Amino acid sequence: MTTFANLTPPKLPEGSARLREDLRAFLAESRRALGWTPNSNFIGVFSAEFSRALGARGYIGLTWPKDYGGQARSALERYIVTEELLAAGAPCAAHWVADRQSGPLLLRFGTDAQRRDILPRIARGECYFSIGMSEPDAGSDLAAVRTRAIRTVQGWRIDGAKVWTSNAHVNHYAIVLCRTGPAGESRHEGLSQFLVDLKTDGVRVNPILNLLGDHEFNEMVFDGIEIPADRLIGNEGEGWNQVRSELAFERSGPERFFGTFHLLLATVEAARERGDGAAERAIGRLVAHFLSLRSLSLAVAGMLQDGRDPGVAAALVKDLGARFELDVLEVARDLLPGPPSRPEPGAAENLDDALGRAILQVPSYSLRGGTPEIMRSIIARELGLR
Amino acid sequence: MNSGGELAAAAAERLFADLATPAIARAAEQGQWPSRLWQAVQDAGFGNALEADSGVSLSEALAIMRAAGRHAAPIPLAETMLARALAAGAGLMPPDGPLTIGVTGKPGSLSVENRLLSGGLTRVPFARHVKAVAAVARSGDQAVIVLVSVEVARLVPGRNLAGEPRDDLGFEKSELLAGGFAMAPRGTDEAWLLRMAALLRGAQMVGAMEAALAMSVRYANERSQFGRPIGRFQAIQHQLAALGGEVAASAAMIDAAAEAVSVEAMHAPRAVAAAKARVSEAAGHAATIAHRVHGAIGFTQEYAVQGLTRRLLSWRDEFGAEADWQRHLGRDILRPEAGAVWPLLSAP
Numbered sequence: 204m205t206t207f208a209n210l211t212p213p214k215l216p217e218g219s220a221r222l223r224e225d226l227r228a229f230l231a232e233s234r235r236a237l238g239w240t241p242n243s244n245f246i247g248v249f250s251a252e253f254s255r256a257l258g259a260r261g262y263i264g265l266t267w268p269k270d271y272g273g274q275a276r277s278a279l280e281r282y283i284v285t286e287e288l289l290a291a292g293a294p295c296a297a298h299w300v301a302d303r304q305s306g307p308l309l310l311r312f313g314t315d316a317q318r319r320d321i322l323p324r325i326a327r328g329e330c331y332f333s334i335g336m337s338e339p340d341a342g343s344d345l346a347a348v349r350t351r352a353i354r355t356v357q358g359w360r361i362d363g364a365k366v367w368t369s370n371a372h373v374n375h376y377a378i379v380l381c382r383t384g385p386a387g388e389s390r391h392e393g394l395s396q397f398l399v400d401l402k403t404d405g406v407r408v409n410p411i412l413n414l415l416g417d418h419e420f421n422e423m424v425f426d427g428i429e430i431p432a433d434r435l436i437g438n439e440g441e442g443w444n445q446v447r448s449e450l451a452f453e454r455s456g457p458e459r460f461f462g463t464f465h466l467l468l469a470t471v472e473a474a475r476e477r478g479d480g481a482a483e484r485a486i487g488r489l490v491a492h493f494l495s496l497r498s499l500s501l502a503v504a505g506m507l508q509d510g511r512d513p514g515v516a517a518a519l520v521k522d523l524g525a526r527f528e529l530d531v532l533e534v535a536r537d538l539l540p541g542p543p544s545r546p547e548p549g550a551a552e553n554l555d556d557a558l559g560r561a562i563l564q565v566p567s568y569s570l571r572g573g574t575p576e577i578m579r580s581i582i583a584r585e586l587g588l589r
Numbered sequence: 590m591n592s593g594g595e596l597a598a599a600a601a602e603r604l605f606a607d608l609a610t611p612a613i614a615r616a617a618e619q620g621q622w623p624s625r626l627w628q629a630v631q632d633a634g635f636g637n638a639l640e641a642d643s644g645v646s647l648s649e650a651l652a653i654m655r656a657a658g659r660h661a662a663p664i665p666l667a668e669t670m671l672a673r674a675l676a677a678g679a680g681l682m683p684p685d686g687p688l689t690i691g692v693t694g695k696p697g698s699l700s701v702e703n704r705l706l707s708g709g710l711t712r713v714p715f716a717r718h719v720k721a722v723a724a725v726a727r728s729g730d731q732a733v734i735v736l737v738s739v740e741v742a743r744l745v746p747g748r749n750l751a752g753e754p755r756d757d758l759g760f761e762k763s764e765l766l767a768g769g770f771a772m773a774p775r776g777t778d779e780a781w782l783l784r785m786a787a788l789l790r791g792a793q794m795v796g797a798m799e800a801a802l803a804m805s806v807r808y809a810n811e812r813s814q815f816g817r818p819i820g821r822f823q824a825i826q827h828q829l830a831a832l833g834g835e836v837a838a839s840a841a842m843i844d845a846a847a848e849a850v851s852v853e854a855m856h857a858p859r860a861v862a863a864a865k866a867r868v869s870e871a872a873g874h875a876a877t878i879a880h881r882v883h884g885a886i887g888f889t890q891e892y893a894v895q896g897l898t899r900r901l902l903s904w905r906d907e908f909g910a911e912a913d914w915q916r917h918l919g920r921d922i923l924r925p926e927a928g929a930v931w932p933l934l935s936a937p
Contacts, residue, residue, distance in 0.1 A: 209840065211844040482923075484919055487914070490863060498842055499837060522830070580823070
């Protein structure tokens, strides 16, 4: 119960303002040099060039130990970096998942050899990851995964398929949740996670076009692929706990309410021109909600910093964040010129198509990382309801 | 909340749990002053919490208000804290006992000439029960702090939805209390008083919401329908989860605003405006969900949840409803000279 009442945003550490300024300067310079334009979907625009430049400045793997290529800085500093990247709409798709959850998962559960092999490359912005959780028959019910890993003489053989795998067609690795033993009564036993090189023979990646007509996610098929024994992550059979920890990282960041941020900025400009009381009130309400989400999200970063489990708090932010993103849409529909048109598939986000893009994109925001219904069930359990 | 805040909160929680019972609230609504409760609050020094030399931080004072809100304490504690802070800051010595504040938000409602007060205050909390009203008035253009007895005012009694006294006061060349006049310190004006009142009421509302949540969860686990506790139904679980989200967002906003005010951050006024806007909006959802979960029993006088929900439905409109603070915030952000939005939102 205390989780709900005491999500106090922590004080930002010394040097935060400097970090923010440095990052803003880097982003402005990078925008000029690489010619990117702001986009709202953190997983939408893939730029290895940008990710390498970001990594070279030490902004990826910020909280990891220096031995593994990190900067040993705090989760709160990482929060600042994350929100600045989102506010700038930087092209982060290449490194985002690796930095947010794959790296931290390996840091927590991986072998030293895995960490030494992978983490420095992620931190340099050179090594990109996909999430291998959902399957055709295992969406919200993740324990229903059917992809199987069987021990062989040399290692493991994996058969099965994963879906909704963002950027598997351009990424290097996926962390794949597999069934390795009987499910048990809880259905949470007998699951394990594997580090799969997407260049492995027998991995097929088939595009799935999304609502906008863009190719962002995929189906990944594992046709009896053979992987070495040392690609098991953590312990065999511990996959459920590990994947819950990975999901907590996945849900914990400010991207859970930044999905319509650039639309909000455009709407504020429109309201400045409109200048009536209704517009003032609508913008004021959105700003109050945005600030409350930011406070909660900072509190989550504080929990990560203190080594506490942010799972429930992250679920709260995600549920509230998904509602906020929809609220922004409604105000934007009122204040921006309309009606909206479908953006050209593959085109870069721009001011004219921002509303149409957001309307078609928003259904995915509430789903990825877990549906609002799953979030609410997590919250209800914490409240003592079951 | 810092550890000191937790200490004050624990002491306040014990005091209010013992003395601010639903029976006391019911008697208060019938017009009875809760003297034992007030005496205990005064002995604990809670009324002085916001004076500069009280040794109590703002976050501790807000923790005390949150505990008062959890138990729907029918006393002018936020008002007394602010009246004493206002007086002490201006070097005035108010009388002992419960006090209240006259919150106008902007200059124009109260003026002083030759130490005589004229003007009107509406919906003054607990006015009929207090020794004095503290307010910001104007003497010419100059902001001044005044202390005035309720006895010299024309009092028109009123009540909020929870039955708490909210009286209108009219002054016509009314005498101030002896020593009840001073220049306002720098930065203390009508807008400051409104912001501080909104922050304290906001903390009280967070307390009432967390208590309504706890009561609703308890009820959902006890009440059986269709052969099982209603808390096993996903529809109920998700309603209560939504209420949990409102409580969490509200509490975080009050904490963030308190921090901004404590360090006198540039963005403190915006943080308070956003906090009361968010908390007042949450209060309506909270009351709706608490009543939905409780069903018909929650609609009765005898069941305690109404003591919380009626206060939430009243307090959300006091010291600025969400609509007022949303407009205020919107105007602030939309000023042409406000510049780029992200630097405003990411302060500090």
